[in-house]
Amino acid sequence: MPAATLTAGAAWQGRSLRPLLLALATLLMLTLIGLPMLAILLYALFPQINEWSLAAPFSALLPNLMDAQLIGATLNSLSLSLGVTLLSCILALPLAFRRAQMSTRQGRLWDALLLVPFLIPPYIGALSWMQLLQVNGFSEQLLGFNLAGFLYSFPGIVTVMALHLFPMIYFATSKAFAVIGNRYGDVARVFGGSPLQIFARIHLPMVLPTLLSSGLIVFVLTIEEFGTPEILGSRFGFRVIVTAIHEKFSDWPIDLPGASVLSLILILLAFFAYRLHQRLARRFSSAVENQSLAAPARPVSTAQRLIDLLLFGSAVTLAVLLPLLTIGVSALLDTLSGGLSLDNMSLRHLGGLFVRDGAAWAAISTSLTLALLAALGSVAIAILVAFTVVRLRTRGTALLDFLSILPNAIPGMAVAVGLILTWNQPFWPATPYNTPAILLVAYICLTLPYPIRMLTAALKQLPRSLDDAAYISGAGELRVILRILTPLLAPVALAAGFIVFAIASRELVSSLMLAPPGVETVATYVFHQFDQGSINAGMAMSLVTILVSGSIIVLGQRLPGSRQPEGKTQ
Amino acid sequence: MKQFVAALAVGLVLATPTFAAEPLVVYSAGPASLSSALAKAFEAKTGTPVEMFESTAGKIMARYQAEKSNPHADVMISASWGHALTLDEAGELLPYTSPNAAQVPAALKSDRYVAQGAAALSIAYNPKSGLPAPQHWADLTHPSYKGQVTMPDPAKSGSALTLVQGLVAQDSANAWTLFSQLAANDLLVPGANKAALNPVLQGAKGVVFGAVDYIIIGAKAKGESIEVVYPSEGTVLAPRPVMILKSSRHAETAKQFVDFLLSDQGQQLVAEEYILPARTDVPAKRPGWNELAIIDFDAKQAAEQATATKAKFASVIAK
Numbered sequence: 001m002p003a004a005t006l007t008a009g010a011a012w013q014g015r016s017l018r019p020l021l022l023a024l025a026t027l028l029m030l031t032l033i034g035l036p037m038l039a040i041l042l043y044a045l046f047p048q049i050n051e052w053s054l055a056a057p058f059s060a061l062l063p064n065l066m067d068a069q070l071i072g073a074t075l076n077s078l079s080l081s082l083g084v085t086l087l088s089c090i091l092a093l094p095l096a097f098r099r100a101q102m103s104t105r106q107g108r109l110w111d112a113l114l115l116v117p118f119l120i121p122p123y124i125g126a127l128s129w130m131q132l133l134q135v136n137g138f139s140e141q142l143l144g145f146n147l148a149g150f151l152y153s154f155p156g157i158v159t160v161m162a163l164h165l166f167p168m169i170y171f172a173t174s175k176a177f178a179v180i181g182n183r184y185g186d187v188a189r190v191f192g193g194s195p196l197q198i199f200a201r202i203h204l205p206m207v208l209p210t211l212l213s214s215g216l217i218v219f220v221l222t223i224e225e226f227g228t229p230e231i232l233g234s235r236f237g238f239r240v241i242v243t244a245i246h247e248k249f250s251d252w253p254i255d256l257p258g259a260s261v262l263s264l265i266l267i268l269l270a271f272f273a274y275r276l277h278q279r280l281a282r283r284f285s286s287a288v289e290n291q292s293l294a295a296p297a298r299p300v301s302t303a304q305r306l307i308d309l310l311l312f313g314s315a316v317t318l319a320v321l322l323p324l325l326t327i328g329v330s331a332l333l334d335t336l337s338g339g340l341s342l343d344n345m346s347l348r349h350l351g352g353l354f355v356r357d358g359a360a361w362a363a364i365s366t367s368l369t370l371a372l373l374a375a376l377g378s379v380a381i382a383i384l385v386a387f388t389v390v391r392l393r394t395r396g397t398a399l400l401d402f403l404s405i406l407p408n409a410i411p412g413m414a415v416a417v418g419l420i421l422t423w424n425q426p427f428w429p430a431t432p433y434n435t436p437a438i439l440l441v442a443y444i445c446l447t448l449p450y451p452i453r454m455l456t457a458a459l460k461q462l463p464r465s466l467d468d469a470a471y472i473s474g475a476g477e478l479r480v481i482l483r484i485l486t487p488l489l490a491p492v493a494l495a496a497g498f499i500v501f502a503i504a505s506r507e508l509v510s511s512l513m514l515a516p517p518g519v520e521t522v523a524t525y526v527f528h529q530f531d532q533g534s535i536n537a538g539m540a541m542s543l544v545t546i547l548v549s550g551s552i553i554v555l556g557q558r559l560p561g562s563r564q565p566e567g568k569t570q
Numbered sequence: 571m572k573q574f575v576a577a578l579a580v581g582l583v584l585a586t587p588t589f590a591a592e593p594l595v596v597y598s599a600g601p602a603s604l605s606s607a608l609a610k611a612f613e614a615k616t617g618t619p620v621e622m623f624e625s626t627a628g629k630i631m632a633r634y635q636a637e638k639s640n641p642h643a644d645v646m647i648s649a650s651w652g653h654a655l656t657l658d659e660a661g662e663l664l665p666y667t668s669p670n671a672a673q674v675p676a677a678l679k680s681d682r683y684v685a686q687g688a689a690a691l692s693i694a695y696n697p698k699s700g701l702p703a704p705q706h707w708a709d710l711t712h713p714s715y716k717g718q719v720t721m722p723d724p725a726k727s728g729s730a731l732t733l734v735q736g737l738v739a740q741d742s743a744n745a746w747t748l749f750s751q752l753a754a755n756d757l758l759v760p761g762a763n764k765a766a767l768n769p770v771l772q773g774a775k776g777v778v779f780g781a782v783d784y785i786i787i788g789a790k791a792k793g794e795s796i797e798v799v800y801p802s803e804g805t806v807l808a809p810r811p812v813m814i815l816k817s818s819r820h821a822e823t824a825k826q827f828v829d830f831l832l833s834d835q836g837q838q839l840v841a842e843e844y845i846l847p848a849r850t851d852v853p854a855k856r857p858g859w860n861e862l863a864i865i866d867f868d869a870k871q872a873a874e875q876a877t878a879t880k881a882k883f884a885s886v887i888a889k
Binding site: 050051052127131134135136137230231234235237246247249250251252253254256334335336337338339413417420421424425426434512513515516517518528535 | 595600602621622623624625626627628629631632633635636637638639640642650652653656696698723725726727728731758759760761762764765768769771772773774792793794795796876888
């Protein structure tokens with residue numbers, strides 16, 4: 001304590017960056033997310049704001065909210081999101097727990113495999129489940145049974161979506177388990193705790209903040225997701241709010257104010273989910289003092305190894321291998337009606353991707369560049385925002401925090417409209433609109449929630465005493481962020497970066513709307529190439545994206561930061 | 571040294587802004603192969619580059635609407651006739667009648683917009699399904715098709731909406747009975763056009779009620795097992811409207827572009843996609859104008875009742 005008093009002056013000086021960092025974080029968040037969200041809000045209230053006019057205020061509200069089916073759709077959205085979040089937690093927790101006990105090498109393999117779902121666009125995933133399980137689907141052609149009855153039901157949708165989204169929770173919580181380390185468990189074991197007791201009484205409460213915050217993301221993502229409910233839900237009359245929003249975008253008449261009004265419902269739902277998450281998080285908050293990042297490896301018994309293999313094996317089979325195989329086989333089928341047979345195999349769709357000279361490669365390099373920049377930008381901004389929200393705790397940071405989940409709560413189409421309304425105004429001296437930069441802005445806006453959630457959760461676990469020690473030794477904010485927190489957060493930041501990269505490299509909906517004339521990304525290229533074509537072509541595109549982005553991610557995993565979670569302080 | 575000076579001169583010439591024509595900005599709904607072929611051909615012919623924004627009909631409209639305070643598009647080619655009616659109603663279209671539009675049927679043009687081509691709505695069935703070949707819309711209410719028929723959702727597909735409007739305009743009572751009988755026969759309404767077609771190609775279902783014909787003809791040409799049928803009692807067209815926007819800053823070039831779309835060359839490119847060319851004197855690569863029985867109805871009047879029609883359809887199907 002005397003030391004603290006002695007250097008208090010220096011520490012205070014070192015902290016003079018505080019307002020600046022807060023201002024920078026706020027400015028970035030407001031520009032990237034706040035403005036487009038404000039535009040959507042204004043569009044809902046003033047249906048002619050697109051012509052820069054405040055005429056006919058509030059006229060779009062009532063007609064859209066009076067829809068009798070809306071209540072049912074809202075309830076469906078809620079129950080779907082709750083179901084998917086719960087199932088995702090149940091799937092992810094045991095895997096994440098075991099992952100933290102594994103050797104780096106073995107764990108890295110499973111991590112790489114479980115990143116694949118992020119690379120699969122949800123609608124392609126849903127289509128592949130349909131292709132696999134429907135009447136006369138692959139399972140019926142090969143094994144003589146179909147699961148159409150299950151697939152087109154509430155439990156079916158929940159399962160398909162949870163299999164797609166649970167890796168989000170897995171990545172966040174496995175990092176949290178790793179941060180806790182094995183010591184607490186070891187202590188409990190010495191005192192005779194059973195494995196289940198140790199898990200339920202020690203580890204689970206400690207990762208609860210992370211579980212809650214990644215669960216929030218899954219909840220919000222489910223509310224926003226369009227592909228799966230549209231493809232599977234329309235089979236048994238299951239309508240959610242996003243389905244209703246998309247009808248206003250789909251063909252004619254186009255009703256942008258109406259879509260904005262319905263988006264408000266989603267924003268409200270996200271807000272309530274966020275509040276609930278905050279209350280729960282406050283009740284169960286935990287910080288790990290005295291953590292050991294480098295958990296001393298314990299010898300793993302053969303039985304345990306077998307159980308792990310079974311656990312991860314079945315998860316990977318369901319969430320990765322089955323969809324991937326279906327996508328791969330579909331991409332190789334010449335015609336849809338030809339079914340599974342050798343003489344229906346062809347490289348036509350894969351070859352078709354590369355017929356327009358150079359354009360395919362241009363699209364691939366555009367997508368990869370944008371995805372890489374989006375990953376770097378998103379993670380850098382997220383580190384700043386996480387620091388501001390968790391460590392500064394000044395007024396207004398809660399707003400920043402809430403703002404940071406909004407892009408996930410609203411359909412990509414609505415976000416794209418918000419971005420056009422924001423950036424297509426003549427009064428900006430310079431604008432990214434109508435240049436490829438608008439895609440980067442869109443990707444960062446759409447993906448920021450992931451790194452922000454993951455990093456704030458991880459930062460909450462890092463004890464403040466680390467910062468305090470640095471401040472006392474005379475370090476400033478920047479130094480603390482760059483030299484202490486960033487290296488400690490590196491594994492989480494890298495994992496978040498991969499997720500952003502994966503999602504940005506395949507993003508379709510907002511790209512279709514925002515790409516300037518003549519610029520194509522992988523997703524829009526293939527969408528255009530096979531506009532009226534068969535879904536096999538879409539499957540071929542997904543396969544290529546998964547292979548290209550997937551191999552970049554595997555290479556990226558060999559970066560030093562991910563291998564050494566203890567982080568060198570140089 | 572000489573070489574250096576020459577290189578410098580060439581460099582200077584290249585660096586001076588050339589007074590090339592400003593690009594024409596076109597927003598076009600798919601097929602993208604058609605849009606890019608048209609853009610290239612127009613540029614080759616006139617020297618004016620075309621900046622083509624290609625997307626779905628819904629997305630080009632959404633982009634145009636969102637851009638209104640600072641518009642960029644000069645010409646729009648939509649796949650939904652309703653878009654032309656809406657924009658015309660709002661007074662956002664520039665009046666222009668192309669001299670090349672003389673051979674376009676009166677129903678497919680006005681002083682402010684004109685069709686580039688049209689699709690016809692059809693029954694599409696998979697011969698592998700083992701079902702009897704259907705000939706009429708009402709055939710699909712027969713028990714032998716029970717649980718085998720899909721239809722694009724009029725709420726998500728403009729062409730399916732046109733079909734409902736057309737059949738209702740032809741004989742209202744008859745049409746609604748037809749739809750409720752289809753519903754009783756377990757009609758599946760899974761989403762937009764592709765969502766209705768895919769299960770039929772994959773063999774999970776057998777027939778599409780209201781398929782966009784040129785997509786089926788294209789799929790068949792690629793080897794899919796699928797046949798197209800035009801019921802003799804009549805079907806409807808889903809025309810693709812071409813519009814010049816009042817906000818266009820290149821109105822003269824835009825008019826040239828519309829002339830080009832309706833020229834022999836432009837219309838032949840349309841025919842290549844198995845779409846019915848708007849001009850009746852340009853040969854189609856699929857059943858042409860004189861081979862189709864088209865239901866004649868007032869599209870404008872139908873558009874005014876579109877919301878009610880969609881709601882009624884949804885309630886009839888839900889039963």
